[in-house]
Amino acid sequence: MGRGLQPLPPDAPHPRPARCEGRRWQGLGAHGQPHLRPRRGESGPGRCRDGSHREGTHPPQSRSYLAMTADSMDATVPSRRPALGFIGGGVMAEALIGAVTGGGLAAPGTLLVGEVDEERRRVLREQYGVEVTADNLAAADAELVVLAVKPQHLGVVLQQLRGQLREDTIVVSIIAGARLQTLCEGLEHPLVVRAMPNTPARVRKAATFWIPSAGLSEPALVRVRSLLGALGTEVEVADEAGVEMATGLAGPMPAFVYFLIEAFIDAGVALGLPRDQATLATVESMRGSLELLHRSQESPAALRKQVTSPGGATLAGLKVFESAGVRDAMDAAVRAVHARAQELGRLPLAPLEPGKEG
Numbered sequence: 563m564g565r566g567l568q569p570l571p572p573d574a575p576h577p578r579p580a581r582c583e584g585r586r587w588q589g590l591g592a593h594g595q596p597h598l599r600p601r602r603g604e605s606g607p608g609r610c611r612d613g614s615h616r617e618g619t620h621p622p623q624s625r626s627y628l629a630m631t632a633d634s635m636d637a638t639v640p641s642r643r644p645a646l647g648f649i650g651g652g653v654m655a656e657a658l659i660g661a662v663t664g665g666g667l668a669a670p671g672t673l674l675v676g677e678v679d680e681e682r683r684r685v686l687r688e689q690y691g692v693e694v695t696a697d698n699l700a701a702a703d704a705e706l707v708v709l710a711v712k713p714q715h716l717g718v719v720l721q722q723l724r725g726q727l728r729e730d731t732i733v734v735s736i737i738a739g740a741r742l743q744t745l746c747e748g749l750e751h752p753l754v755v756r757a758m759p760n761t762p763a764r765v766r767k768a769a770t771f772w773i774p775s776a777g778l779s780e781p782a783l784v785r786v787r788s789l790l791g792a793l794g795t796e797v798e799v800a801d802e803a804g805v806e807m808a809t810g811l812a813g814p815m816p817a818f819v820y821f822l823i824e825a826f827i828d829a830g831v832a833l834g835l836p837r838d839q840a841t842l843a844t845v846e847s848m849r850g851s852l853e854l855l856h857r858s859q860e861s862p863a864a865l866r867k868q869v870t871s872p873g874g875a876t877l878a879g880l881k882v883f884e885s886a887g888v889r890d891a892m893d894a895a896v897r898a899v900h901a902r903a904q905e906l907g908r909l910p911l912a913p914l915e916p917g918k919e920g
């Protein structure tokens with residue numbers, strides 16, 4: 563057991579308020595344990611059931627949680643068990659790494675990223691000071707392991723890690739479409755969380771929907787909430803379908819929003835505004851509108867009506883949206899993402915031949 567952060571005792575009372583603002587960071591776990599990997603089969607397969615009784619929305623944690631001690635900050639010593647491991651060091655892993663280290667919630671040296679691409683390893687090490695490796699098994703030795711590869715690469719990763727995880731390792735998969743059952747059975751490991759964050763994790767403003775498998779203890783769930791809460795707002799759903807629906811809406815939302823921003827900027831330029839002014843008009847108006855929505859407690863429809871005078875100018879624009887079927891298009895887009903994510907979750911898990919990565 564490390565001298566720094568201590569995991570909660572198994573019987574520790576677990577605070578389950580609907581809002582967890584101000585909850586103290588519980589740390590990602592104990593550091594300082596020897597870097598030992600159990601032999602294949604030691605951890606054994608466990609039951610894999612969906613957790614189904616927990617649901618709650620938790621706003622972002624404040625920056626005041628820091629409970630990292632001097633002792634726990636020295637975990638760069640390679641023989642120590644990493645607190646947080648990543649399998650895949652791409653866009654989302656980087657967002658999570660930035661949130662966790664930038665929020666002061668874990669020392670960079672306690673993170674170990676398994677990544678196949680040498681250039682990505684270099685970037686992550688240089689920009690964030692995290693440990694990197696080409697050996698996924700080393701990264702998977704961490705107390706909490708985030709699976710952050712594309713769905714097309716899940717099969718390879720499951721093959722590598724199957725039966726190799728320590729009994730107490732918590733796995734958090736952010737892979738679109740990957741089902742709890744697939745993950746638990748593929749890893750031969752019962753402690754798995756399925757989560758769907760989004761790229762605003764980079765600025766600690768993600769909306770993450772998640773569900774644990776039934777094997778997670780309350781102290782383990784506290785750690786998961788701490789990690790996901792560090793990314794922004796986390797919502798624990800009662801049913802795996804909730805994560806799948808969020809994959810259609812929250813996961814792609816940044817792309818949808820940027821698509822709209824691009825289109826509005828182009829429209830402003832087409833009217834004759836200089837591009838920088840069209841950009842400012844679009845982005846600042848969007849930012850202000852969201853801030854107003856956030857603070858006013860009024861519904862989006864009520865706020866829209868306040869802008870739309872009867873017979874006025876805005877109404878002329880909204881009529882164009884309605885007659886062009888923009889609402890239907892948005893509905894169809896969300897359904898398409900949802901369906902594609904489920905399709906990705908059904909991909910054969912055997913490694914793909916080069917050039918057939920979908």
Ligand SMILES: NC(=O)C1=CN([C@@H]2O[C@H](COP(=O)(O)OP(=O)(O)OC[C@H]3O[C@@H](n4cnc5c(N)ncnc54)[C@H](O)[C@@H]3O)[C@@H](O)[C@H]2O)C=CC1
Pocket residue numbers: 649650651652653654655676677678679682698710711712713715718719736737738758759760761813
């Ligand atoms: N990009 C997004 O907005 C979101 C993505 N996700 C999910 O997160 C996962 C990762 O997405 P991104 O970060 O966008 O992808 P990415 O392509 O940027 O990152 C994946 C990384 O995994 C590495 N990799 C590939 N095979 C590997 C292996 N066998 N071992 C170790 N590393 C390996 C790649 O070199 C790459 O750096 C996906 O499953 C996606 O569904 C979830 C929410 C939002």
Ligand SMILES: O=C(O)[C@@H]1CCC=N1
Pocket residue numbers: 738809813814
């Ligand atoms: O496009 C993707 O596959 C991922 C899933 C949600 C957002 N991006």
